[in-house]
Amino acid sequence: MKKIKLATVWLAGCSGCHMSFLDLDEWLLELAEKVDMVYSPIADVKDYPDDVDVCLVEGAIANEENLQLIKEIRQKTKLIVSFGDCAVTANVPAMRNMLGPAETVLKRSYLELGDVTPQLPQEPGIVPELLDRVSPVHEVIKVDLFLPGCPPDAHRIRAAIEPLLQGEQPVIEGREMIKF
Numbered sequence: 345m346k347k348i349k350l351a352t353v354w355l356a357g358c359s360g361c362h363m364s365f366l367d368l369d370e371w372l373l374e375l376a377e378k379v380d381m382v383y384s385p386i387a388d389v390k391d392y393p394d395d396v397d398v399c400l401v402e403g404a405i406a407n408e409e410n411l412q413l414i415k416e417i418r419q420k421t422k423l424i425v426s427f428g429d430c431a432v433t434a435n436v437p438a439m440r441n442m443l444g445p446a447e448t449v450l451k452r453s454y455l456e457l458g459d460v461t462p463q464l465p466q467e468p469g470i471v472p473e474l475l476d477r478v479s480p481v482h483e484v485i486k487v488d489l490f491l492p493g494c495p496p497d498a499h500r501i502r503a504a505i506e507p508l509l510q511g512e513q514p515v516i517e518g519r520e521m522i523k524f
């Protein structure tokens with residue numbers, strides 16, 4: 345059977361969704377026999393590859409780097425899953441939207457609340473530029489599947505991935521899958 349090419353991506357999130365992915369425990373060994381993990385924060389791959397079958401996207405779109413990467417991912421991926429509440433709703437990263445645009449947020453964080461050496465980030469290109477507003481993934485690109493939860497439980501991650509291994513579309517509905 346042809347292995348599916350699986351990617352996972354960490355954008356503006358806390359990595360808790362990836363920790364939940366690792367909670368799949370021994371099922372990860374079964375999964376490893378059925379997929380090629382072609383890109384992930386848990387694999388040392390620098391560039392997002394072409395022709396990815398499925399990508400789990402953790403995190404919201406908060407900076408220029410997130411924005412460029414998610415556009416590239418959309419071009420190169422058949423099925424994109426908004427993986428966890430930060431991807432689905434923007435969740436915690438979007439709390440800064442209440443403060444106003446990026447400039448206001450930076451001043452508040454680095455100058456007004458900087459009690460040792462207040463200064464703005466100095467090196468453009470090293471620290472990705474903040475977007476004025478944090479967005480959920482589907483506001484930026486088309487998303488094929490939504491997997492809510494903060495984080496989604498491991499058994500729900502499995503329920504989303506397992507049908508894909510058979511070439512079937514997972515169904516994310518019902519209390520068990522969307523209530524937590």
Ligand code: SF4
Nearest residue numbers: 357358360429430494
């Ligand atoms: Fe972390 Fe929750 Fe966001 Fe996942 S959804 S990245 S666990 S804050």
